Amino acid sequence: MGVTNKLGEMGVVTLRLEEAVNWARTNAMWPMLFGLACCAIEMMSTQASNYDMSRFGMELMRPSPRQSDLMIVAGRVSRKMAPVLRRLYDQMPDPKWVLSMGDCASCGGVFNNYAIVQGVDEIVPVDVYVAGCPPRPEQLMHGIITLHERIKQNRLADWA
Amino acid sequence: MNLIRGFATTIKHVFEEPVTIQFPEEERPVRERFKGRHALKRYDNGLEKCIGCSLCAAACPADAIWVEAAENSDEARYSPGERYARTYEINMIRCIFCGYCEDACPTEAIVLEHEYRLSFNDRVDAVYTKDMLIDPVPPGGQDTPQVTEPGKFTRSIPEMKDPD
Amino acid sequence: MQSKIDKFTIPIGPQHPALKEPGHFEFSVDGEIVTDASVRLGYVHRGIEKGTEGRNWVQSLYLLERICGICSHVHATAYCLGVEKLAGVEVPPRAQAIRVLVAELERVHSHMLWLGVAAHEAGFDTLFMYSWRDRETVMNLLEGITGNRVNYSANVLGGVKCDISAEQDEAIRQGVDFLEERTRHYLEVVTSDMMFLRRTRGVATTPKAQARELGLIGPTGRASGISHDVRVDAPYAAYDIYPVKLITATAGDLEARFIVRINELFESYRVIRQILDTLPEGELTVRMPRRIKEGETVSRVEAPRGELFYFIKSNGTDTPERIKVRTPTLPNMASVLVLAIGHQLADIPMILTGIDPCFSCNDRMVVVKDSGGDNRAMTWEALRQYGIEYYR
Numbered sequence: 001m002g003v004t005n006k007l008g009e010m011g012v013v014t015l016r017l018e019e020a021v022n023w024a025r026t027n028a029m030w031p032m033l034f035g036l037a038c039c040a041i042e043m044m045s046t047q048a049s050n051y052d053m054s055r056f057g058m059e060l061m062r063p064s065p066r067q068s069d070l071m072i073v074a075g076r077v078s079r080k081m082a083p084v085l086r087r088l089y090d091q092m093p094d095p096k097w098v099l100s101m102g103d104c105a106s107c108g109g110v111f112n113n114y115a116i117v118q119g120v121d122e123i124v125p126v127d128v129y130v131a132g133c134p135p136r137p138e139q140l141m142h143g144i145i146t147l148h149e150r151i152k153q154n155r156l157a158d159w160a
Numbered sequence: 161m162n163l164i165r166g167f168a169t170t171i172k173h174v175f176e177e178p179v180t181i182q183f184p185e186e187e188r189p190v191r192e193r194f195k196g197r198h199a200l201k202r203y204d205n206g207l208e209k210c211i212g213c214s215l216c217a218a219a220c221p222a223d224a225i226w227v228e229a230a231e232n233s234d235e236a237r238y239s240p241g242e243r244y245a246r247t248y249e250i251n252m253i254r255c256i257f258c259g260y261c262e263d264a265c266p267t268e269a270i271v272l273e274h275e276y277r278l279s280f281n282d283r284v285d286a287v288y289t290k291d292m293l294i295d296p297v298p299p300g301g302q303d304t305p306q307v308t309e310p311g312k313f314t315r316s317i318p319e320m321k322d323p324d
Numbered sequence: 325m326q327s328k329i330d331k332f333t334i335p336i337g338p339q340h341p342a343l344k345e346p347g348h349f350e351f352s353v354d355g356e357i358v359t360d361a362s363v364r365l366g367y368v369h370r371g372i373e374k375g376t377e378g379r380n381w382v383q384s385l386y387l388l389e390r391i392c393g394i395c396s397h398v399h400a401t402a403y404c405l406g407v408e409k410l411a412g413v414e415v416p417p418r419a420q421a422i423r424v425l426v427a428e429l430e431r432v433h434s435h436m437l438w439l440g441v442a443a444h445e446a447g448f449d450t451l452f453m454y455s456w457r458d459r460e461t462v463m464n465l466l467e468g469i470t471g472n473r474v475n476y477s478a479n480v481l482g483g484v485k486c487d488i489s490a491e492q493d494e495a496i497r498q499g500v501d502f503l504e505e506r507t508r509h510y511l512e513v514v515t516s517d518m519m520f521l522r523r524t525r526g527v528a529t530t531p532k533a534q535a536r537e538l539g540l541i542g543p544t545g546r547a548s549g550i551s552h553d554v555r556v557d558a559p560y561a562a563y564d565i566y567p568v569k570l571i572t573a574t575a576g577d578l579e580a581r582f583i584v585r586i587n588e589l590f591e592s593y594r595v596i597r598q599i600l601d602t603l604p605e606g607e608l609t610v611r612m613p614r615r616i617k618e619g620e621t622v623s624r625v626e627a628p629r630g631e632l633f634y635f636i637k638s639n640g641t642d643t644p645e646r647i648k649v650r651t652p653t654l655p656n657m658a659s660v661l662v663l664a665i666g667h668q669l670a671d672i673p674m675i676l677t678g679i680d681p682c683f684s685c686n687d688r689m690v691v692v693k694d695s696g697g698d699n700r701a702m703t704w705e706a707l708r709q710y711g712i713e714y715y716r
Contacts, residue, residue, distance in 0.1 A: 035344055037368055037684045038393025038474055041437070044344075045463075048440075048456035052180045063340065081346060081367045084338055103222075106253040107283060110222040110387060115371040119283070131278040131286060133256040134393065134474050141183050143279035150281065162518050170450065179457060191464070193471035193486065221383040258386045258477050263485075 018155060025069075025095065026148040028057045032068035032092070034085075036075030039102040039134040043074045051137035056144060065091040070147075071124075072140075076104035077117045089124045099147060100126045101140060103133045190274050195257045197275040198250055200294040201268065206301025208238050208294065209269035212245035216261035216270055224254035225261060236305035248290040252278050331359065334669070338367050344441065345683035349672075356668045361661040368684050373647055380642045381407060381616060382481060391649065392685045393474050394437060397430045398627045399649075400479040405560055406623035406636040407481055411616050418606040419483035420562040425599045426469065426478050427561075427625075428592045429496075432503065433462040434628035435585045438680050439510065442582070445673040446523050451513065458506045461499045468492055483609030493600055504593050507586060514582045524578035528663045528675045531576055538659040542630025542652050544679045547584045548576035554626040561625075566595050578678045585680075615642050627652055629680050651685035 031053075035043055046053045047061065062068040065088045077085055089098070100120050103109035106129040108118035120126055127150065130143035181188050190196070201209045212229030228247035238244035261270050280286045297303050331352045338346035346367035352360040372391055376384040388403050389396045401423055408415055436459040443451035463473045470476035470486050478484050488496075514520065530540065535548035545552060554560070555568045571587045573580035618640040625632050630652025637646040656679040664675055 034339060036346060038390070038396075040344055041393050041474060045456065045460075048460075049453050050179055050181060050457060050460045051183060055180070055182070075345075076368060076370060078367060078369050080369070081338065084346075084367075088339060103253050103256060106286075107251075109254065110256050110390060111370045111372070111375065112223070113371045113375055115369050121283070127281070129253060129280045129283060129286065131252045131255070131280070132276070133258075133390075135278075136276055136473065138181075138183050138187070139276050139278065142277045145184060146279045146281070162516065166517065179460075191468045191471070193469070194467060195471045219383070221379065221386040256386065256390070256475075257472070259471065259485075260382070260386060260477075263480075 019152075022152045022154055026057075026151050029070045029097075030060060030062050030068045031058050031070045031072050032065055032088070033061045033063050034071055034073055034088070036073075036077065036081070037104070039074035039105070042134045042137055042140065043072060043101065046137040046140050051141065053141070053144075056141075056148075058144075065089075066093065068092060069095065070097050070099060072099045072101050073105045073120050073124075074101040076109065076111060077120055077123075078115050079117060082117050082123055085120070086123050097128075097147060097151070098124050098126045099128045099130065099143060101130050101143070102135055103131060106131065109133065190276070194274055194276075195259050195272040197252070197273055197278060198255075198261070198270055198288075198293055199273045200248065200270055200290070202295050202298060202301065203240075204298060204301060206297050206303060206306065207240055208244060208304055209267045210245045210248065211239050211241050211267060211269070212243040212248075213266065214245075215264045215266065219260050219264035220255075221258065221260065222254045222256050224251045224256075225249070226251075234308050234310045237308045238304045238306075245290065248293065249287055250293065251287050253280070253283065253286045336672070345681075347681075347683050347686075349676075351664065351669065351672065353669055356670075358664050358667055358669060358672070361664045363657065363661060365657075365683065365686050368686075373649065376644050376647050378643070381644060384644055384647070385479065385481060386477060388647070388649075389475055389477060392651070392682055394434050394682060395430065395627045395629065395632075395685070396475045397426050397478060398625050398632055400477070401427060401561065402623045402625045402632055402634040403636070403647075404479050404481055405625070406621045406634050407616060407638075408612070409621050409623070410619050410636065410638055411613055413482060413610055413612055415483055415610055416606045416608070417562065417565075417604045419608050419610075421565075421599055421603055422484045422486075422488060422608075423479065424562045424566060425488070425596060426466070426476070426484075428596050428599075429462060429466055429469075431628045432589060432592050432596075433459055433466070435589050436462065438585065438628075438677075439582075442674070442677045443520075445677045446520065448520060451510070454506075455510065458503060461503060465492075465496055465499050468495060480609060482612040483607070485608075487608060488600075488603065496596065496600060500593050500596055504590070507589050507593075511583070511586045514586065515579070521579065523671075523674060524582065527578045527667065527671055528678060529575070529577040530659070530663065532574075535576065535659075538662060539655045540659055540679075541655060542627075542680070543584045543588065544581060544630070544656050544659075546570070546572045547580040549574050552631070554624050554631050558624060560623070562599075566598055568595060578674060581678050615640060616644075629653055629682060629685075630656065651682070653679070653682045653686050657681065657686070 071089060100106045105120045108116050128143050128147045130140055132139050203209060212227060214227035217225040217227045226249045227245050229243045230246035232238060232242055232244050259272055262272055331354060334351050334353055336349045338348050348364040350362050351358050372387060375387055379387060385400060385403060389400045391399050436455050440452040440455040466476055467473050469492055470478045478486055530548045532549040535545055535550055540548065549572055551570055551572050553570050555563045556570050568591055571584055571591065573584050616638045618638055620637045623634045632652055633650040635648040636644060639645045660676055660679060664672055
């Protein structure tokens, strides 16, 4: 509100600031280590040398939620694990994004029963859902690229 | 001494070619038997292979397929035989890509192809309807619904040719 | 004034950099030395055993494969062997040989995964990157044969789904040759790198008597000298035609566990080559009845982590009545708590990784009889509501 009003005539400046901030956010996104099950193996495989995730700026998998931007929920979330997940999400600083990797995190997958939360979006707001059981490393990277494209659409009016 | 051996190993690899596949600029083609996204096939003359029997929906371990069948008539024919699938939806984020629907289908209508780029912004986007799944019309065939002569396509599993 | 030594309790998990999968450990420490330990599991419980009640025999196969991502083929093999024994069906020899081939390839992939993860816990990230790069060779081979990289559904009830063609045969041989040379290099690294040996030699030493008392199985037990291997004691599938040598070590510490697993890799390469040379001709599947005869059966197979045990009960219909799974990590987990006592806190991740834990396999539900003495059998809806209320 305030920024757009003050710099209203100099439209060129605001557009560039948006682009710069979005570019900085997408190129240095640090994921948080939240591997739960079989999808964690494919996430670690994406981190290894054949499908390198550090080309996208995600060199370090930060274990601490206070130091990370992106939470990749890889694997099934049981009802016992759900309050843990919510607490970790609350500890992450803004801006933060959630990527739900695999069938079980997105909607409960094959396990339509008493013990699994049917979709992580019951607990945390999810930005991108990646399908697969488990998704290939290339599929996960395509999901990350989808998330990057979504972030690049962010406008200054939304967060100022 | 061990330090030198360790460093020699890593320095040797500096001069070798990196094994990283630069996705998305460079893609490695998947293997022949890879199980990716589904596709509904057609015959050579354009008729759909799916007859709406919903054996795939009964076989699916994750209950990801929804089929509603309707009757064919000769004025508006979608598939050989009596029935065709009016509604055919697969929920991609319930599907576990096991290939059991492919094994259960009697007409080889549903096949798992090689497409794997499936990421969505919303859970509703993940439900693929029939027009998103069906193959394009092969060259030389007509689009469905077709008008056919009566008595020609009465068998559900006929001896008709597949497109190449 | 008497000052009491306060025992500190350090909780580790469920989300922790040392753990790849969630589990809650509590260690009471006195300075840096651990004095007591306890564990709490159940964070990835999925109710698979209850899930098999509503599905028929073939759908349960795909469900049981997803108990564990790393050892999914042996779960499916154990289930298929049990059901085929109940139905009294004889599987053709080519299918059994292909089952063993995929199982040995899975053992290769699992041990290389473990080598990378154990090195990562020790701080040796270089070995992690190298061994996972070589593991991609095995993943590509498995994708070529079965179609998926993880959770490959190669088994069907009554045989296998996929065949080995000539160019896959050639690719497997090339891949195995490459991997054998790399494995020799890893064996040399693990046994002679002084910095790595400081972290593994003499840590968590388990003499044979203690290992037998704690009930260690799998490569962890074999590193202490216990010579049990289901493939040798009770050969299943095609293991009587392609026998495997038993590999043990005597030291019982972490270094011995590394050596046992890497030597098992050499054995696997030899068996894979032998199967490719002498693959019998024939059919791939045999016809199975839709309803399986009544009865109970037990099947034991050797997963990469130890002995896997399946109990299958059928009541003559086309859905299973009860399937009970006992996975190898559960007995080995108890030994971590005993062995951790006396070690420093910083050694705990290495001790935990030394048993090759697979937390996904572990979570089973125990039916507790309440004080009235009766076992309540709950329906799906009641159980689901109970779960929601409990964690509200």
